[in-house]
Amino acid sequence: MHIEGRNNLHDSVLASGVIMGKTSKDKRDIYYRKAKQQGYRARSAFKLLQLDDKFGLLSGATRVVDLCAAPGGWSQVIAERVPKDSTIIAVDLMEMAPLDGVVQLKGDITHKATADEIVAQFRGQKAQVVVSDGAPDVLGLHDLDEYLQAQLVLAGLNISLQILEDGGTFVAKLFRGKEVSLLYAQLRRFFSKVTCAKPKTSRNSSFEAFVVCQDFHLPKDFVPDMERNLLDLQYVEDAKYEDDEDWYTSDVSAERGVCADVVFMGAGDVFGYDADQSYPLDEDEGDTATQGDAAKYVHQEPLQKPINPPYANALKKQQHK
Secondary structure (H helix, E strand, O other), rough: OHHHHHHHHHHHHHHHHHHHHHHHHHOHHHHHHHHHHOOOOOOOOOHHHHHHHHHHOHHHHOOOEEEEOOOOOHHHHHHHHHHOOEEEEEEOOOOOOOOOOOEEEEOOOOOHHHHHHHHHHHOOEEEEEEEEEOOOOOOOOOHHHHHHHHHHHHHHHHHHHHHHEEEEEEEEEEEOOOOOOHHHHHHHOOOEEEEEEEOOOOOOOOEEEEEEEEEEOOOOOOOOOOOOOOOOHHHHHHHHHHOOOHHHHHHEEEEEEEOOEEEEEEOOOOOOOOOOOOOOOOOOOHHHHOOOOOOOOOOOOOOOOOOOOOOOHHHHHHOOO
């Protein structure tokens, strides 16, 4: 039997559920909401803004590479903060919607061909700044997550050895775990100054941070080789049998677990928005309202949704079951 009132009530409940689902994340994550309001593709854009405010990473830079760039939030920030005639290269395995002033390369950062293409885009010159906000899917197993993220940092470092100019800067996301000092020690082989920083945008509940490596110099007689993992155990074993012990083996092994001169610091306004706190939906809207009126919250969809994300095929298969 068809009951008009019951159907209307059912539709109303469904609509309310959809609205609550859409607004819940806006309420829980102020930076997610702010990113949409300010035209950024991802909340992570604020992480680079805060890091740049703290360290001046992009000051004077005209050649910048954004590794693992999709969906493009960091590339947007770079494009805003460097001169208009700069060359910005965004690299990712996934497709990314175009951005004004940004050259996009679809490629694997572990392949030498990708490094060669980047240098070609700079017309034989090298990058002054290389940044990476990439991360694998978090599994919730902290030791494994830390290891996988460290491998991604090392992949970013490995390609940076090919494309970064002397004195350059490298920034990458890392997970701080019990083995992070080994990663710091490795980075110190190539950079005079290494700092661990946590932007205000990064939740306190997350062990995410960013390593800011400045003043890049290749060690004497060191030849970068993207075909070899920088922490390859066989590389270490081979060096033990050489008459002249390898610089990597002696320095990094000696510093395993100890890297006292890497400073940890925060980035961003200490009195600014707290990434772990929920905020009323209309609290930050006052500047958009007319004088004396309260601004009304209006839900906004993300500026740029992923193009052909890896999970798309899985969702299609699930729908056809």
